[in-house]
Amino acid sequence: MTQLPLRAQLAATLGRTAATLSRMTGRGDGSVIGGRVGLVLEPDLLRKLAKDRKLVLVSATNGKTTTTRLIVSALQELGDVASNAFGANMPAGHVSALAQDKHAPYAVLEVDEKYLPEVIDTTGAGVVVLMNLSRDQMDRAAEIWLLAQKWRRALAGKNTHVIANADDPLVAWGASTAQHVTWVSGGQRWREDSWCCPECGGPLDRKDNDWACRECAFRRPQPTWWLDEQNDLVIDPYGQRWPLHLQLPGRANASNAAMALATAALFGLAPSTALDRLRQVKSVAGRYTTVERDGRVIRLLLAKNPAGWLEAFDVLDPPPVPVILSVNAQGPDGRDTSWLWDVDYRVLRGRPVYVTGERRLDLALRLDVAQVPFQLAEHIGDAFAAVPPGKVDVIANYTAFQQIRAEFGRAV
């Protein structure tokens, strides 16, 4: 990549120093602090750092971190790839990630849905990958229809190539102003936010993954890539079928892999080559990791919103493997726990359920009303002690998940 102007270079160096300090003082993984110092010094830094790279932006409500990771692992076939692997997905995190890997010819950045328009404008990214949009942290998040509308404006008239999930009506609407779109049938589990047409508000008629508005011409664009969930395979534009056999569990990750394969193909990577690399990914930022403690084999699952909980339930080990649920309502989680009522917990009946976290009483009442028997645990450690040796699944929302990782010394 070309030499950065002196001021930008200084900013990038200072940013790196702050990141090192943050790691040394144990404040975190350093990915955001570094970027913040850098951005204050040089607002134009992100543009300069992104210039002359092949840049992919990845955004969605769920699956951003995992899909970013999958695309990174595929593109590493071609060369060095810079990425915000720790999920610091706002511009400060992007600056930090790019500054740490100044010479990588490729970059794949996870981008917060709200910041996507700004980051597209700043970086002029060549490729944008869009998977899903659903309700998330309603006390501070933007309304998702407005969000999709901002995506439309940001993508209109640009040369960006978009890889989008055609099965999510709001994503299809958000992406459809782009000049070049590769439509992927990636499936949609959570449908509570897409019963109405984003274009006209009319009812959407849905059959399997297909959908069409009853009142206007808006309908699912014709996909060229297809995920076949049932058979765990992806069908490419030539009709060739590619069994996935990922290590990452669940249908949501199969969908993420379909998006990654379509993205890799845009860079000239054949599915066979890309798949070899996707299959090596077995955990992402602590998610899906298994740790052992006192004979318990503990698997950690992150679920931040109703759609995420559906995905987590999908990968649970069958009963009688117990499950521990941990819910907080700190700033990053959203301070409002109303979303608990959007999750259907009845699937947990028939297995031992433990409830913990700072908002365990909200969850306890929710389960009581759903007639799901449970036990309350004041600390996560009490829950671990209460389950018999063997497998146990843990589902936690954002800060609860980070607390549990810290409990294990960030070994996961």
Add this chain to the structure above:
Amino acid sequence: MPSDNALSIVWIYPDLLSTYGDQGNVLVLEERARRRGIPVQTVHVRSSDPVPEYGHIYLIGGGEDRPQILGAQRLKRDPGLRRALDRGAAMLAVCAGYQIMGSVFGGEEGQPVEGVGILDISSGRGQGRAVGELVAETAPELGVPTLTGFENHMGVTHLGPGVRPLSRTVVGTGNGDGTEGCYAGKVIGTYLHGPALARNPGLADLLLRWIVGPELPPIDDTWHERLRAERLAAVRP
């Protein structure tokens, strides 16, 4: 039409107005009826379908600006809800659903949008967003304990002479004038969004008493009460 001895709960427009866990109100009502041996039938009415007029308790929830406007337009054209209320049905209208029951409310740019006109209220846009825990003392004549919940809205609601305040705010914004929500007859409106009844089982029982009569057998409220105590202690001055 529901069978004669079942309680019929009608959830209006879950496809438009159920953004904040509004399903919780349906689930809490269903469960509190069932635990008292009252059979329940619940109807989810999508916005493309007519609102049945033979229900007992109607619920309508919160949502974003655009679905709110769409919901108001469709509900104005549908006589079902008004007929049901005339027949003695009860209703809980929450947040965006509360605002559209009035004569007017604020649209995405704050422009006035015509409401359904079931409650004598009018709403507009406030200065900023009211987001956070809400505590309010309920109107004494209702016999419902202190309200606790979460609000998330930009609305300011003016109560006309045809309604009475549901409560007086202790913590939070509510209608914006020191009152929170309103009621008239068997219709309750509130800014306590989403699953308001989960933290206020007394309000759920008020709706049930209006339909099945004053004598409701007591049920085990352990988890409701523990959660109420925790939330009230967390935010009370």
